[in-house]
Amino acid sequence: MSNRHLESSGKLLRAAIDLIAEKGYNGVTTQEIAAAAGLSEKTLFRHFGSKQNLLEAAFDRHHYAEEMKKLFEEKLTWELEADLLTVCRTYHAIMNRNRKLIEISIKDEAHLPGFKERTRQHPLQLLEILTHYLTEMGAKGKAVPGNPRMQAFTFMMAQFGAFSNDLEAGRNYPQLELEPFLQESARLFARALTP
Secondary structure (H helix, E strand, O other): OOHHHHHHHHHHHHHHHHHHHHHOHHHOOHHHHHHHHOOOHHHHHHHHOOHHHHHHHHHHHHOOHHHHHHHHHHOOOOOHHHHHHHHHHHHHHHHHHOHHHHHHHHHOHHHOOOHHHHHHHHHHHHHHHHHHHHHHHHHOOOOOOOOHHHHHHHHHHHHHHHHHHHHOOOOOOOOOOHHHHHHHHHHHHHHHHOO
C-alpha cells in the first residue's frame, strides 16, 4: 500500500469517526465523510466500498486487542500488582483515546448489522490474553489456583464499569477519580490472587 493510499485512508477513517460520533451512523453520508477528509466520494468507495466497511476498518484499526497483546508480550514484570496496574492504565488510555468509537458502537449498534459481534472480538481477545497471564502466574506460584478465566473476566468488568462511568462524565459516581480507582483495583486483585 502506498503512502498516499495510507494517508487517504487515515483521513477518511478520522473523518468518519468524528462525523458519525457527532451525527450518528444514519445522520451522515459518504459524501459528507469524503468532503470532511478533503477527498472525493469516489476515493472513499475505492478504499472501503461502503460506509459500514469504513466504520469497521476504523474500529479494527483503533481498538485495543493488538496493543494489549503487545503489552503482555513486552512490558510485564511478572509482579502481579505492578502488571495489573499497567494493564489498567493501558486499557483506560486506549479506551479514552477511542472514546468516539465506543460511543458509536453503543449508540448505533442497531443500524450496523454484524457490528456488535465484530466489536466483541477485542474484549474476548483481551479475556484470553489476561486468562493466559493469570494461568502462567499460577504456574509460577505467583497466583492462587482457581478459575483464571473468571478472575480475568471479573477484573475486566471492574475496568469496563469504571470506563463506563467515565464515559458518562462521571455522573454516576462524580466523587471518584480514575487513577485512585486503578491503584486500588490493582491492589485489591493482587491481594486476592497472591498465594
